[in-house]
Amino acid sequence: MKWPPTSPSKRSLHVKVKPLKLEGITSRNDGEEEEENKIVAVEMVWKGPKPKLVSLHKRNRSSEKNLGNGKPNIQWENDEFDNVCDFSVVSGGSWEVLFNVLRGKKRKLVVAGKVSLDLARLVSETECSEIERRLPVTLNVNGVAVEAALFILVSFAEVRGPTDTAGGAQSSAESNKEDGFFRIVKSLTRRREKKDKLMNSCDSDESVVFDSDGLHGNDSTTTSESNSGELSSGPELESFRSSETRSEPTQNTMARLFSWKKRRISSKSLKKQTGENCWEEKNLVSRNGLARLKAEVFFASFDQRSERAAGESACTALVAVIAHRLHSNRASMPTRLEFDSLITQGSSQWRKLCSDVAYTDAFPDKHFDLETILESDLNPIVTVSQDKSFTGFFSPEKFECLKGAMSFDEIWNEISNDHDQPRVYIISWNDHFFVLKAESEAYYIIDTLGERLAEGCKQAYMLKFDDSSSMYVKKVGKGEEDGEMEMICSGKECCREYIKRFLAAITVEELEEEERNCGVSAFSLHRKLQIDFHYTSPSSSSMAMS
Structure with a gap:
């Protein structure tokens, strides 16, 4: 063709x-x-x-x-x-x-x-x-x-737009499906522009809601707002079904949009503003549509894959830089300017390693492991305490070869029982690294890849889990179309449920199905279900510099 x-x-x-x-x-x-x-x-x-x-x-x-x-x-x-x-x-x-x-x-x-x-x-x-x-x-x-x-x-x-008549006549069903596709593409573009304005000015009244499908704002093209202040996805979202990944929106982004049934979520956005600190209360919906989180979110201006950062596979270097910042200034979280600077700094250090043949020979995909980053000449840097670190698996009890292994829940119990002082963990899971900061009053997740939060998101983010956070799941036995949501936890505990229900749930479900149908290798289970919590401390050299 x-x-x-x-x-x-x-x-x-x-x-x-x-x-x-x-x-x-x-x-x-x-x-x-x-x-x-x-x-x-x-x-x-x-x-x-x-x-x-x-x-x-x-x-x-x-x-x-x-x-x-x-x-x-x-x-x-x-x-x-x-x-x-x-x-x-x-x-x-x-x-x-x-x-x-x-x-x-x-x-x-x-x-x-x-x-x-x-x-x-x-x-x-x-x-x-x-x-x-x-x-x-x-x-x-x-x-x-x-x-x-x-x-x-x-x-x-x-896949043709509504004004494209080339190629012969189409059936009514096909025409409606394709019209819906292009309406969504256009609306996402407009939402992108609205979201950029919001991220650059915390004074904007524009409401943006993140869910697993992407960015949802008050755009009448594909959404309708009810008197109760809730947002319904447009009916054309039900016309397609597919799968995963990318941004802009690409095929995979759009496929995520098409895969979920119509649902209603709150469109209200409460902003807490302190100069460069702009935390917003958001309602996030999991990719499988079974869970909803209310929590505060803070956005950088861009993420590691942007042209400004040029750090496509820089997540390992980025988490080291971010962990150092959290240790050097424990009293506060980064401002937006700081967050942006950390992303460009970590990406620059990653590109420096990429120019060294000794490193690229060992890692042809340029996705360096944490040990390599910590042993390199990058500054500032942190150290990892193995005796306070944990390795476990999501749902090991569901797979024969993982039975008896430490579970994610067991790791979390160890972490939540330690309230002596703030801790910073570098978490590695499913070929990606992010940071967890645990405090007595709140937990924070800091991730430099916006796509991990929502399809189509191109901004790094921080999630805050405190007394204002709450997690809801669909009641068992209810259909996906009209199933009611019930609150299962609130406060810091929502961080545990976010990692399980938003990040790992689909991976676990797919591996369970694969295990039932044809079996799944131990290598695949380790690669996709293993999660590592690396307990970090500031290195002596970096403390001297600060």
């Missing part, structure tokens, strides 16, 4: 993939008995463009087929996977999808082979809107390598 001369920098396409057949795997490939129990299925993982910071991916799975009676191949007729994908016209790049061939018995399917496909390359190389592809794949069948081939059919349809 060649791009026309007037193409914008990004093109949104509705991609459909149909698995057709799998050749080369038959019941004669092994000597197992009970042929009727040999099941084959195909799982498709929409991985998206690279690089990526978030490891959550949309997954689709075909129907299960019986591998019996010496069949020469497995065929699917009615299975189809679809997603809305953004492709870069200017820079090219990749848009990767992965196919896992699953084999085994019911409820015990394992990955027998994998093959990937670059959708961006496929789009750029063909004039057709529908392409059939043969993907060679090597399968592991009882320890024997079997050469097989997966046949798929890929089709592309351009």
Whole structure:
């Protein structure tokens, strides 16, 4: 599908993939008995463009087929996977999808082979809107390598705006869906402008509400405000379903918007203003829509991935710089000017390491570990006390190979029982670092990647958990559409629930499903569920400097 001369920098396409057949795997490939129990299925993982910071991916799975009676191949007729994908016209790049061939018995399917496909390359190389592809794949069948081939059919349809009539007539349903898509894109752009004004001036009366879908303001294009002061998502948000990640908004940002049912949240914003300190009370909704947090939020002017900071993978250096600032001035939190300065300072130090071949050879992705940062020549710096640090896992009791390991809740109990003095922890989880400051009156989370707070957020932030904070969850047994919220905790304890329900919940749910369906490796569980609390102290050299 060649791009026309007037193409914008990004093109949104509705991609459909149909698995057709799998050749080369038959019941004669092994000597197992009970042929009727040999099941084959195909799982498709929409991985998206690279690089990526978030490891959550949309997954689709075909129907299960019986591998019996010496069949020469497995065929699917009615299975189809679809997603809305953004492709870069200017820079090219990749848009990767992965196919896992699953084999085994019911409820015990394992990955027998994998093959990937670059959708961006496929789009750029063909004039057709529908392409059939043969993907060679090597399968592991009882320890024997079997050469097989997966046949798929890929089709592309351009997501058009309401004024774009090229390409033929559309059905009423398709037209409504695409109109909704572009209304959301335009409204997000306007909200971006409103939010920038708010962040630069705390005197603004514009209300901005963060939830898992992005930025929600008082924009009548996609929202309607009721007499009770609550905000309802527009009906077009219910038209799409997809998955994860990025900003601007990209395909993944928009997919998050489309994936949640309509819900109502408070749009009131209470600002506490002291010169450069502008804390705002926000209502945040978790990505799975099951939890809501009321807490105070403080924003920097930008985050580590902005052009101003140029610190794409600088989170490890940034947390060290921030931890030092918290130790050197324990009586206050950073002002906005300080916060901005810390982000640029840490990013600059990270770029300095990136220019050293000795470091980049050890870390080709330039995502340095904490030990490397602390042992480098960066100043100022902090030290980590191993005897006061903790390593544990989210929900280890749900996975056989993690049973008996220290849980996140056990770590939190240790931390919350220590009230002697303020403590600063560098937390590492799921390939990202952020900071926790624990005080007797409040807990603070400081994160330099805005996307961790909400899809589309491009500003670093601090979250404050004190007596004014409260956490709500949907009552068990209620539907997603009209389920009532009930308060489960308030105060500092909301920090624990925020980390569990906002940051880790979807990852745990996906791994549980993977464990039930085909099993999950110990490596994957450690990488995605392990959380480390590094207890920091100011180094002697940095204290002398301060």
